[in-house]
Amino acid sequence: MSDVTSSAFQARGAARPRRDIGIRKRYAAERRFRAYGVTAILVGVFFLAVLLWTVISNGYTAFQQTVITLPITFAESVIDPKNERAQNPAKLMAANYPLLVRDALIKELGIDPNDRTKVKLATDMVSASSRTQLRDIVVANPSVIGTTMSVALLAEGNIDSANKGQIDLTADEANRKVKNQQLAWMDQLRQKGDLTKEFNTGLFTYGASSRPEAAGIGVAALGSFYMMLIVLVLALPIGVAASIYLEEFAPKNKFTDLIEVNINNLAAVPSIVYGLLGLAIFINFAGLPRSASLVGGLVLTLMTLPTIIIATRAALKAVPPSIRSAALGLGASKMQTIFHHVLPLAMPGILTGTIIGLAHALGETAPLLLIGMVAFVVDYPGSPLEPSTALPVQIYMWANEAERAFVERTSGAIMVLLAFLIVMNLGAILLRRRFERRW
Amino acid sequence: MNMMTEAAVEKALDQKMTAAPYKMIGKDVSVYYGEKRALFDVNLNIRENTVTALIGPSGCGKSTFLRTLNRMNDTIDHCRVTGKITLDTDDIYDPQIDVVELRARVGMVFQKPNPFPKTIWENVAYGPKIHGLARSKADLDVIVEQSLQKAGLFNEVKDRLHEAGTGLSGGQQQRLCIARAIAVSPEVILMDEPCSALDPIATAKVEELIHELRANFTIVIVTHSMQQAARVSQRTAMFHLGHLVEENDTDKMFTNPDDQRTQDYIMGRFG
Incomplete structure (x- = not known):
């Protein structure tokens, strides 16, 4: 019995065609590719370490x-x-x-x-x-x-x-x-x-000052907070509503294709252009006050909208069609299908996109320079209509100062800004984990 | 002896069913996906409290026909349906007909089990909730239990009604989907290859379930398995290249079909 099987095996082995597939070469190519990947990551990590080291070693004394x-x-x-x-x-x-x-x-x-x-x-x-x-x-x-x-x-x-x-x-x-x-x-x-x-404590509570020891990011942080609030309140509902309409209701024709192309392009428009737009529309045309965080918030909303729309549409697209069929097959209306089933499943993606958009907006400087938020503001703004600055703008202004003590404060403010960004991204990850459901 | 009588009763029941009145009537039904025509003037009637099996090779239009019966084709862009389909006396493509109400009357079970990523209870209760079939949570509890009972799933899941429906096995998920469909008390249940993703044991359970459901519902099932069509259905319709080839009693269809193409398909000569 075993003879039979072994001879059959041998016979098959003998008949096996010679394959010239260059197995050694193939493995070498794979190893090489992996080495490239590891190198790329190491270079990235190195530069990140240099950045953090520079900022922290300069800034911790602040x-x-x-x-x-x-x-x-x-x-x-x-x-x-x-x-x-x-x-x-x-x-x-x-x-x-x-x-x-x-x-x-x-x-x-x-x-x-x-x-x-x-x-x-x-x-x-x-x-x-x-x-x-x-x-x-x-x-x-x-x-x-x-x-x-x-x-x-x-x-x-x-x-x-x-x-x-x-x-x-x-x-x-x-x-x-x-x-x-x-x-x-x-x-x-x-x-x-x-x-x-x-x-x-003064670093966190004081406003602008030409004396470094009396200068702080308090006003800038409040201004940034107002702007984030405005961006969240405007961009999230507008962005989600626009994406739901475009993704689920809008007919597929040339016009909606055009809108889609434009949204994708808007996401790549340099932010300073949004600043010019804000200056022309919100300040010169609508007559809103200069340097106000309201205008800053509106400009950043325009800038964040494409990001949120693209993220939301991707999240909606990722919901398996079987869930839609299930709901529609049960006699749910389109609205019910979307709000009861699709949107909850897309929520982690939407929230992540929103938070990343917000984090992007928080670090944005260029458009704020054009609408006058690069200002020497000593007193806390009582409302978003009063003059204010923003965290990244404050960093920019401090970086222009000559005193030695401003150098460390610039790095200190960068650390505070990075901390905010890390907290926001962490929030995005946690929300994702919290809402993620398997299907 | 006992078995004999049971078989005899079954047989009598089957014969009665074959003679049952029409629940749905399809007249000259054609479907176009954009320029491409998928169905050619199909005339097919669905009898009440009968299991009608739709068979045929892949791409023959059987799923397309099934989906015209509850207008699921509406969700596909560029899909156009002509002809007339009635449910009882209502033309279901009449603009007056509300598609939401139609789908409550004609439920659907899909090829791949697709429970909502929610609890078992929520899965079954969702339909009755949106159609206002229950006034209170207690009413819903009753509906959920009855539906799961009818789907033969209640005993398996009664201790974990509030756990995720996606945590069940494939066969259980499919029976959950059937429970979800019957929870809205439809008149017709459409099944699109409901067992193709299931193992033989789960398939047997679902087939047994289809057999039991026939007493209360009209069932249309698309299947690729000849054996399954023979086992569960009383009427069989054979599609080929978008045409309805033959519609007949299942027994006759599998023993002595009228059309040569049916014969060839059943014998495995093409498809």
Whole structure:
């Protein structure tokens, strides 16, 4: 029995035709192709690592800020020498607060009040924003006048940089922003525990400022938030409605083909063109205010719509036709079929497309420059109609500043923006997982 | 002895069915997909409480004809139907007829089991819900249970009604689809090769089910399996190249067909 099978096997083996398929060559080609793939990925990973390393190594220090804590004496003789504040509260707004800081520094560092050079050097160490800081304390609570209170004041930008070791101290003193005398005082203050590095909450809450220590992304973040809200509220329903109509109801003819081609093209239109469109239509024609996040939101909506429509149509197309047949066969109307069965199945795709579109819009700068959102805005916008900036625009503006302290803040703001984008993309992935159903 | 009587009853029932009145009448039905003509003046009547099998080689138009019976062809672009099809006395292509209502009266089961990606309960309850057949959830519960009972699935799934319908086996999914179709109390059920994706055991179960459903529904089934047509149907219609070749009692069709082409197809000479 076994003889028979083995001989049959041999006979077949002998009859087997010689195949010249170059098996070794084929495997080599496959290995080569894999190597190309791995190389491509490694190059990508390398550049990503370089990008992150540059941003993080430059920017992590932005989350700390040097603070000088001084016992400030709120002397009545300086703030309100004629005691008029009961009749004229505006007096408190205009008082000479820098004098309080100067007096505190003279006392703390033991400087001769008549040595004007030294006094100037000392007062330069504290940010000029201390004026508004002290004013706010006094206006909020006038009873502090006449008392002494320990106040944490922001160090001036260059002192902050020196404290973080970012200034080359080997350079000639004349060419340095921070003088040796100031360095000595910094040591003196540091030993007393008055010069410390604190978490930089100001980076997240302050608006624009020409002084790096008082500049933050607060206004820009709020502006970006308003715009994202507008984009979400407008682009999602319009985009989904348009896709459903085009995909499910629209007749297939030349006109709808034309619309489809145009939508695909619009997704590739340079964003600055949308900025020009917004400038022409929303500002010049419709008369909406310049620099307002409403206009920014509308422009970004136009820009995001094609992305959302393309993603939604792809998601609708991916729903298996058997589900539609099942619903239609049961006597569901077209609307019922779409809203009860197709749309829920397409939801993960739609949401992912929307979030990616939003993330794209969040990082968009060019169109905002044209509609005046590249502005120096100090105060929080109370509504989307008030002037504002956006996160990427703030980064762009900071990148143009000369001070050393703005370099780290630029990178810090980039990190915040990247964090937002990562959170949004993570949200997209989670939503996908949450809604994904198998069929 | 007992078996004999049962077989005799069956036979009597079959004969009665063959003589049953017409439920649907198709007169000069032609279908065009754009320029291409898929059906040529088909005259085929469907008898009440009878299983009518549509057979023929691939692309012969049997599925196309089936889909004209509940206007599923409407969903295909460039598809045009001429001729007249009536359900009882209603012309189903009359503009007055609501296609939604028609499909509630003429249900459909597809080739590949296609349960909704929802729970078993929701799958069956969906039809009654959209057609307003139940006032409350309790009513729906009753309909769901009865439908699953009729589809012979209830005992297998009664403990997991609220689990996904897509988690069932292929055969169970197909019976779920049948339960879903009968939940809206249709008069006619169209089945488009309902067993082609199933293994022999699941096929046997579905065939048995079709046999039982005949008492309450008129069934039209498209099948590629001669044996299946012989087993489940009382009437058989043979299509070839878009023409109706022959329509006859199943017994006669498989023993002594009138048309040579039927004979050849059944003998496996083409197709």
